[in-house]
Every structure is written in structure tokens, then in C-alpha cells.
Amino acid sequence: MKIIICGAGQVGWQIARHLSGESNDVTVIDNNGELVRRATEALDVQGVEGFASHPDVLDRAGARDADLIIAATQSDEVNMVTCQVAHSVFRVPRKIARLRSSAYLDAIYSDLYRTDHLPIDVVISPEREVAKAALARLRAPSTFDVEDFLDNRVRLLGIVLDDDSPALNTPLRQLNDLFSSLFAIVVGVRREGRLFVPDPNDQLFAGDQIYVFSSREDADRTLEIFGKETSRPERVIIIGAGNVGLAVARALEAAPRRVRTKIIERNRGSAERAADALERTIVLNGDGLSSELLEEAAISKADAVLTLTDDDKVNILSAVRAKQAGAKMVVSLVNDPTLVSLMGPLDIDAYINPRSTTVSTILRHVRHGRVRDIYSIGDAEAEVIEAQILPTSSMSGRAIRDIDLPEGALIGMVAKADEKIIKPMPDTRIEEGDIVCIFALTHDVPEVERLLQVAIDFF
Numbered sequence: 001m002k003i004i005i006c007g008a009g010q011v012g013w014q015i016a017r018h019l020s021g022e023s024n025d026v027t028v029i030d031n032n033g034e035l036v037r038r039a040t041e042a043l044d045v046q047g048v049e050g051f052a053s054h055p056d057v058l059d060r061a062g063a064r065d066a067d068l069i070i071a072a073t074q075s076d077e078v079n080m081v082t083c084q085v086a087h088s089v090f091r092v093p094r095k096i097a098r099l100r101s102s103a104y105l106d107a108i109y110s111d112l113y114r115t116d117h118l119p120i121d122v123v124i125s126p127e128r129e130v131a132k133a134a135l136a137r138l139r140a141p142s143t144f145d146v147e148d149f150l151d152n153r154v155r156l157l158g159i160v161l162d163d164d165s166p167a168l169n170t171p172l173r174q175l176n177d178l179f180s181s182l183f184a185i186v187v188g189v190r191r192e193g194r195l196f197v198p199d200p201n202d203q204l205f206a207g208d209q210i211y212v213f214s215s216r217e218d219a220d221r222t223l224e225i226f227g228k229e230t231s232r233p234e235r236v237i238i239i240g241a242g243n244v245g246l247a248v249a250r251a252l253e254a255a256p257r258r259v260r261t262k263i264i265e266r267n268r269g270s271a272e273r274a275a276d277a278l279e280r281t282i283v284l285n286g287d288g289l290s291s292e293l294l295e296e297a298a299i300s301k302a303d304a305v306l307t308l309t310d311d312d313k314v315n316i317l318s319a320v321r322a323k324q325a326g327a328k329m330v331v332s333l334v335n336d337p338t339l340v341s342l343m344g345p346l347d348i349d350a351y352i353n354p355r356s357t358t359v360s361t362i363l364r365h366v367r368h369g370r371v372r373d374i375y376s377i378g379d380a381e382a383e384v385i386e387a388q389i390l391p392t393s394s395m396s397g398r399a400i401r402d403i404d405l406p407e408g409a410l411i412g413m414v415a416k417a418d419e420k421i422i423k424p425m426p427d428t429r430i431e432e433g434d435i436v437c438i439f440a441l442t443h444d445v446p447e448v449e450r451l452l453q454v455a456i457d458f459f
Contacts, residue, residue: 001025002066003366004092005045006052006082007073008035010335010355011098011126013043014380015070015362020044021446027061030073053081055089063090070362071097072124076104080118087119096122096365098358102243122365129357130333131247134306137331137350138236138252140219141304142228144209144350147375148216149386149437153421154413155219156211156375156384163206165227173200183215183423184222187412187439188382195381197410197441211377213412213437215421233303233329234259239288239318240309241265241274244333248306249274249281262297264288266309288318291325300326307332312339319348337379356380370452372435382441384412387452389434395451401426408441409448 001024005012008030016039020026026045029052030036036047050057052073063069069086071079079097086092097120104112104123112118140146145158161168167175172186188211189198204210214222220230236252238245241263252259262282265271271285286293288307299305305322307315312334319330331350334340343351356376363374363383373386389396395403400411411424415435422428430436440448 001068002062003027004029004058004061004063004066004069004086006030006069006071006079007098008032008039008047009072009074010337011358011362012070012072013039014355014359014376015072015366016043016045017380018359018363018376018442018445019366021442023446025062029057029061051078053078053085055085058082058085058090063092066090066092068092068094068096068366070366071095072358072362073098076101080104080120083120084118094121095119096124096362098124098126098362100125100127100243102127124358124361124365126354126358127243128247129361130244130308130352130354131251133352133357134244134248134308134331134333135251137306137352138233138304140223141233141329141349142223142230145211145377147384149213149373149375149384150413150415150421150435153216153415154437155214155216156412157214157219157222159210159212159223159226159228161204161206161208161210162227165204165206167204167226168206169203171201171203172198176200179225182221182225183218183421184225185213185410185412185423187211187213187410188377190378190381195378195441197408197439211439213439215413231303232257235298235301235303236261237297237299237302237305237322237327238263239305239307239315239322240333241267241270241283242308242310245306245308246274246277248308249278253278253280264293264297288314289321291321294322294325302327304329304331306330309333312336316342316346316348320346323347340379353379371449377439380442382408382439383445385438385440385445385448385452387436387438389430389432389436390452391432393432393452395430395436396432398430399426400424400428400430403430403451405438405451406440406444406447408444410439411436412439413437 006029008028020043028039029048033049040047048061071082076099083095136146147156190209252261264284275283305327307318315332319332323330329349334351360376370388375384417433
């Protein structure tokens with residue numbers, strides 16, 4: 001598959017990193033020559049320096065015979081024009097654009113993206129994806145990561161094991177025996193910075209970050225078994241009333257269960273716009289780093305604080321101050337991946353990485369065929385792949401113990417053709433039409449796709 005990626009920033013680089021390792025012909029375009037050189041030196045990609053919306057630049061990148069173009073520059077308008085040029089001049093069959101401004105995303109203007117108007121096949125909104133991720137954290141406040149699969153019937157939970165966790169120093173095989181009726185399975189463990197797929201004899205230790213697949217109904221019980229609370233936040237404070245903060249506040253107002261929400265916004269104009277847009281949310285104009293303002297917002301009674309400004313440092317410092325003032329849980333929006341290592345030492349409960357959420361969404365639309373969903377884990381350390389089993393797959397008709405899965409991959413959940421969700425066991429037989437959720441370390445993703453036989457046959 002020939003793919004052109006416009007924009008070699010954090011998102012573009014990660015997309016190129018994923019797709020170049022999967023036998024795709026990838027070309028990266030950016031007007032910053034240093035970013036292009038970084039991509040071509042570190043990845044198996046070609047690079048073109050220039051403005052992605054210029055026809056001659058797209059031509060040099062090979063747009064005449066490209067299968068897909070991903071416009072992920074920092075400018076909405078450049079991304080839109082790039083897709084128009086790719087369609088009108090080069091007839092590129094599939095076009096994906098990342099758009100940030102909410103003005104371009106309003107449903108009443110959806111006709112804008114028709115083929116005869118502005119030909120964009122898939123619009124990706126980082127702000128909306130981040131807002132969804134923030135709301136997911138609130139659904140499972142004691143986790144550091146959470147994502148739903150199999151039509152929201154299965155949940156992936158990221159859990160940090162504390163010193164008092166009941167599951168410590170117990171082999172996973174024994175845990176399965178002790179809680180045989182529990183619809184959950186540990187598929188990944190991060191220990192001392194290294195992520196690996198455990199085997200049944202591995203034990204869990206304090207400080208481990210584990211990834212657990214659970215049925216939606218058993219999610220609370222799973223958290224309890226690993227020593228976590230399951231209460232939902234009733235009082236939420238949001239710091240930052242930009243697109244993300246406003247989207248989260250609106251969703252909380254629309255939720256069936258009442259959540260008392262306050263927003264703190266430093267910019268007076270943004271605070272006034274938020275106050276006009278929201279009905280039940282209290283909007284406070286001031287600095288989220290101010291101890292006096294946090295006290296006025298009753299931070300000590302907050303069940304959760306979300307720091308969602310466009311400044312990583314403000315988000316981190318606000319989260320630290322909120323936690324010190326008595327907030328039960330703090331979640332920070334962090335764009336710079338080099339700051340993620342600070343989350344634990346600073347006692348920040350969870351973070352949201354816009355790059356990771358955007359990469360997951362783009363991959364979901366890039367991988368066609370029977371791959372239904374993709375979720376990127378950590379700093380592109382692993383992926384969760386939800387895919388339907390094809391008749392040509394080597395997995396079809398075989399028990400899991402007989403499937404030659406790579407060492408860094410594990411089947412986490414299976415949905416049978418009759419839509420019944422089952423917890424996979426070694427003797428579980430995978431049939432044509434089944435939908436599987438596979439946790440795979442990044443270097444083993446190509447082998448998993450080979451087993452699924454979607455990477456070539458169904459692109």
C-alpha cells in the first residue's frame with residue numbers, strides 16, 4: 001500500500017512508524033527539513049521537504065499512484081486543501097484529515113465533506129478524541145488507562161498495583177483458579193519501564209502496571225480484586241475551558257447520572273463563552289494554579305480534577321497542586337511524551353496523550369478489511385487489535401493452544417458468531433466469523449496481522 005503522510009510532527013511520525021513496519025511504501029512530507037530528516041533516518045520511509053498542499057510537492061511524493069493520503073499537519077486549512085488537491089489533481093482514492101477547530105466539526109456542516117464539495121473520507125478530531133479519553137478515565141477513576149472494545153461489551157483496564165493489592169505474589173494461573181467465574185484476563189504487565197506479555201506462571205508485584213481485559217459487567221469486580229475502588233466521581237473540577245474542557249463539561253451535563261462540575265479558566269473571554277454554552281456547570285475565571293481559587297472551588301471535596309489546558313506544564317503543576325490540596329484523583333493532558341515519566345513521582349493518577357489517541361483513531365481507519373478497532377498502548381509500545389477471523393486465516397478452526405502466536409501477543413477476549421463473549425482458554429476453538437481482541441507488543445504486530453491475513457488480502 002502506498003501512503004503519503006503530510007506532517008512529520010509527533011502524530012505524523014508515529015503513524016509513519018507504525019505503517020512503515022508493515023510492508024507499506026510510506027512517504028512523509030513536511031516543510032521543516034529537520035523533521036523530514038529525522039523521519040527518514042529513523043524509519044524506513046521516504047521524505048519530501050515542502051508544503052503538503054502544493055501540487056508539485058505532492059507530485060514529488062508520488063501522489064499520482066498513492067492509495068492513501070493522511071493530512072496531519074498543524075494547520076486545519078492546509079490539511080483540507082491537501083485533501084482537495086490530492087482528489088482533484090491526483091485522484092488519490094482515500095483521504096484522511098486531522099481537523100482541530102470545532103467550527104469545522106459541527107454536524108450541521110457535515111455536507112462540507114461530500115466528494116463533490118471537500119473530498120475528505122475520514123475527519124479526525126484530536127480534541128474530540130481527547131475528550132472521549134477524559135470521560136473514559138472518569139468512568140473508571142482508579143485506572144490509568146481504559147478503552148472499550150467489542151461494541152462496548154469488553155473493557156481494557158490499566159491498573160497500578162499498590163502494596164496492599166490482594167493479587168500480589170500470586171501466579172496468574174492461580175488467580176484464574178481462585179476467581180474462575182471472573183470474566184477477566186491479564187494481557188500485559190509493565191515493570192520497571194518494560195512492557196511484556198505475561199505467561200500463566202508469572203507473578204504480579206507492587207508497582208506493576210497491568211493491562212486487564214474484563215467484561216463490562218465484571219469491570220468493578222475486577223478492580224476490587226486488584227485492590228481498587230469502584231466509586232464514580234460526583235464532584236469534578238476541570239481546569240481549562242478550551243475545546244477539550246468544554247466538550248467534557250457538556251458530556252457531563254448530558255450524562256444520566258448527575259455530576260457536579262466546575263470549570264476554572266484563566267482567559268476571561270473563554271470563561272464567558274463557557275458560561276454561555278453550559279447550563280449547570282459553574283465557571284470560575286482565574287488561574288488554576290491559584291491556591292485561593294482552588295480553595296474557592298472546594299478542591300478538597302473534588303472526587304476528580306481534570307487539567308485540560310493547552311500547556312503541559314500548567315496541566316502538570318495544576319494537578320500537583322490539586323492533589324496536595326486534597327483532590328482524590330487528578331488526570332492531566334500531556335502532549336510531550338518526555339514528561340510522562342514524571343507522572344508517577346508527582347503522584348498524578350493518570351494522563352491523556354493526544355498523540356496516542358489520535359494515532360489509534362487514524363490506524364483504525366487505515367487498516368481496512370476485518371480489523372475493526374485499534375488502540376495504541378503507551379508510547380507506541382503495544383497495540384490492541386480487534387479483528388474478525390477470516391476463512392483464510394491460519395487461526396480459523398484451531399484451538400488457541402495450537403495457534404502459533406508470537407511471544408509478545410495474547411488473545412484477550414473472543415466474541416463468537418452468536419455474539420456471546422467468552423474468556424479465552426487454551427482449548428478455546430477460534431472459528432471463522434469470531435471476533436478476537438489481541439494484545440500485541442509493537443514488534444509482533446506484523447506477525448499478528450499475518451496470522452489474521454488482513455494486511456495484504458483485504459487492504
